[in-house]
Amino acid sequence: MAANGADIILNGNNLVFNASGKISNYSMSRMVVTENSLTGHMVKDINANAAFVFPIGIAEGDYTPATLTPKIPTRIFASVQNYNADNNIPGTDMIKGMDRTWNLYAATPTTATVTLQHNTITNGSGFIDAKASITQYLGFGKWDVSATTNPAQGVHTRSNVSIAGDMLANGAFFTKHSLDGTNLIIPNLFTPNGDGNNDTFEIRGLEFFDANDLVIVNRWGNEVYKASNYQNNWTGEGLNEGTYYYVLRVKADASAAWQVYKGYITLIRAFRR
Numbered sequence: 013m014a015a016n017g018a019d020i021i022l023n024g025n026n027l028v029f030n031a032s033g034k035i036s037n038y039s040m041s042r043m044v045v046t047e048n049s050l051t052g053h054m055v056k057d058i059n060a061n062a063a064f065v066f067p068i069g070i071a072e073g074d075y076t077p078a079t080l081t082p083k084i085p086t087r088i089f090a091s092v093q094n095y096n097a098d099n100n101i102p103g104t105d106m107i108k109g110m111d112r113t114w115n116l117y118a119a120t121p122t123t124a125t126v127t128l129q130h131n132t133i134t135n136g137s138g139f140i141d142a143k144a145s146i147t148q149y150l151g152f153g154k155w156d157v158s159a160t161t162n163p164a165q166g167v168h169t170r171s172n173v174s175i176a177g178d179m180l181a182n183g184a185f186f187t188k189h190s191l192d193g194t195n196l197i198i199p200n201l202f203t204p205n206g207d208g209n210n211d212t213f214e215i216r217g218l219e220f221f222d223a224n225d226l227v228i229v230n231r232w233g234n235e236v237y238k239a240s241n242y243q244n245n246w247t248g249e250g251l252n253e254g255t256y257y258y259v260l261r262v263k264a265d266a267s268a269a270w271q272v273y274k275g276y277i278t279l280i281r282a283f284r285r
Contacts, residue, residue: 013042019072020044022052026089031057038067040075046091047071050115050179053089058082063125066090070097076112079127082175087119089179094134101185103153107138108190117184121177127169128186140190143220143264146170149185157189157197157217191220198260201278204247213246213258213277221262228258228277248279255279 013020013035019042020027027044029035033056038044044054048070058064063081068090070076076092092114095104101113111134116126128146135141146168147155160170168188176183197216204211218224228237228246236256237246248256260273 013037013039016041017072018042022046022049022054022091024049024051026053026055028055029057031059031085033057035065035067038065038077040069040073043067043069043072043075043077045069045072046093048093048097050091050093053091053115053179055087055089057087058085060085064088068092070094070112074131076114076128076130078114078116078129080116080175081125082118082122083124084120084122086122086175088124088175089115089117089119091115095187101149103149103155104187105136105138105189107136110135110139110144110188112187114186115179115184116175116186117179117181118175118177122175123172124175125169125171126173126186127167128188129167130188132166136190138190139188141165143190144168144188145191145217145220146173147187147189148173149182149187151182154197155187155189157191157220159219191217196262196273198258198273198275200276201280202248203280204249205281211247212244213248214244215242215260218242218244218262222265222268223263225261226258228256230254230256251279253279253281 046052046068054066056064066078078090080088095111110130112130145157145160150156160168202210202213224242225240226242229235255276255278257276261270263270
């Protein structure tokens with residue numbers, strides 16, 4: 013991009029780059045404007061394990077680039093909107109979010125490392141950069157939380173992200189949220205049968221809390237498992253199939269109060285996909 017202000021305005025069209033296509037000298041003053049719409053995307057054929065920066069934003073100067081590194085060769089589509097434009101997607105949080113949603117999908121679904129950058133001026137009043145995660149829409153107002161690194165202010169990276177194969181698929185929408193207990197995803201069933209799927213009691217989002225402890229009891233109230241700083245590694249070893257009950261405490265930092273969550277977890281070993 014040759015000069016400041018030399019932005020590319022998509023106006024509802026796709027801007028397509030093949031595998032050898034390049035874009036350079038981009039910045040917040042030289043970018044691709046998707047105009048807060050799903051009808052225009054920046055599109056790139058990306059080779060396996062090659063990173064590509066989509067220098068996109070909803071308006072000139074509103075720079076929110078996305079960098080994707082797919083595991084297989086595929087064509088990636090990228091655009092960005094604010095929360096008002098994506099009001100058909102419930103569960104975004106104007107307080108703990110940052111008012112931007114990226115639409116990212118692939119011609120051939122893949123997994124990828126995703127880095128998203130945003131301007132701190134769009135942060136909600138409760139958004140804390142160091143406590144934020146890239147979250148992926150699951151449907152029904154739920155957002156998936158997973159480990160995210162924060163190498164710089166407003167920059168967050170998440171690995172092994174499933175990239176959907178359709179623009180309107182639930183998994184094609186991403187944003188960032190500061191995390192608290194409402195972001196924990198606690199399953200009510202796991203299947204420790206050694207098949208590599210759902211073999212442990214995995215509490216998504218637990219890694220964003222400074223401290224936690226977990227107690228699990230059987231239906232008679234007898235303690236069968238206890239851990240401080242639980243690492244999502246309980247397999248129910250030595251226990252019969254059935255329903256067990258947990259008490260989970262989490263603390264955001266040393267000065268925060270404990271948050272307590274109670275529920276049940278069903279252990280099934282005979283389950284097969």
